[in-house]
Amino acid sequence: MTAVGAERITSAEQARAVAARLAAEFAPGAARRDRDRKLPFAEVDRLAASGLLAATVPAALGGADLASSDLAEVVRLLAVADPNIAQIPHSHFVYVNLLRLAGSEAQQRRYLGQVLEGARIANAQSERGGATVAEIATTIRPVDDGRRFRVDGVKYYCTGSLFADLLAVLTRLDDPDGRSGLPPGQYIAYLPADTAGIEIIDDWNGIGQRTTGSGTVTFDRVGVDRDQLVHRSAAVDAPTAYGAFAQLLHTAIDTGIARGALTAAADFVRERSRPWFEAGVERAIDDPLVVQRFGELAVTVTAAEAALERAGAAVDSARHRPAQVSDASIAVATAKVLADRAATEVSSALFEVSGTRSAAAELNLHHFWRNARTHTLHDPVRWKYQHIGRSLLHGTPPPLHGVI
DSSP states (O other), rough: OOOOOOOOSSSHHHHHHHHHHHHHHHHHHHHHHHHOOOOHHHHHHHHHTTTGGGTTTTTGSOOOOOHHHHHHHHHHHHHHHHHHHHHHHHOOOOOHHHHHHHEEEEEEEIIIHHHHTTOOOEOOOOOSSSSSOOOOOOOOEETTTTEEEEEEEEEEETTTTTGGGGEEEEEEETTTTTOOOOOEEEEEEETTTTTTTTTEEOOOSSSSSSSSSOOEEEEEEEEGGGGGGEHHHHSSSSSSOHHOOOOOOOHHHHHHHHHHHHHHHHHHHHHHHOOOOOGGOOGGGGGGHHHHHHHHHHHHHHHHHHHHHHHHHHHHHHHHHHHHHHHHHHHHHHHHOOOOOOHHHHHHHHHHHHHHGGOOOOOHHHHHHHHHHHHTSSSSHHHHHHHHHHHHOOOOOOSSTTOO
């Protein structure tokens, strides 16, 4: 794919206004796209053209340098409308952030310049073969006496890859003889999606988030130049809030799903539900038990939104204050727990409060629950509780990895 050209976002207020406008455009077709698995190529083009994907590019390079909290609100607004579209650029923002934290000045100018013109980055990081998700088998090996490199491997769950101009490929340096002169460790290779030897496969078949383009990508003797490689260490082995930033955006997606499901439930009950006969009322919205349940769900969603806002402020504060990174991670973990709970509970309770009519297949109201259930599997909240509890009881800081 090629960049579509993009407007420039210059402020947080503009970013939120553009996100709200796009959300209003995307919302009416979300259930249909999910039902038919119609990939949102046109919608993602509009998202890129709007300039939102470049909103976190540093001001020195021509971007708006949007704060993490403001970006989280942008993502939340999109997720209320269509959580698939909200998730597609998640890795884009994460790997823009990696360039900020670990890329050279030349790499930032090169790749973030492309982002300013509308280019889209997708991840190619997860694998299936290791004992845990943290093990990386995809290697980058020096060739031509260390002047160039070669990538071989298979990646799964490559969200956004079908829409991408660039792939951010997580690799492990395989250079036992030190021919390359590079330090050992993990590297991100920023590769054009149409690079020879790369195959992007549309095989994602999850029950939810069906149009995120989260399929398989294979790498067969893919050639890589040295200046396409970014050593991850500066971002992930130091207190940079890199992980907290990534998790904040996941939290925004789940919080958006919760609000979208609550809004859909309220609309359905107002317009289509019949009251239960024992309530003795003419409208479903006047059933006191329905009113009670909506009140409970509203509190759940509002609590998740408040926690997201607090977490965003904590990540903002930690951006230039390494001593506050642990606090930011705990704030994000707390918000993620509440967002997970809200998204899964409200999307299920939608049917409880709306009645039998809401279960009609053609309405596809179950896409809220399927999206919530699928996206919240990204990383287990049971470990969020562990890190929160250890911090409280032992004063133990959370780990620096990208899922806390």
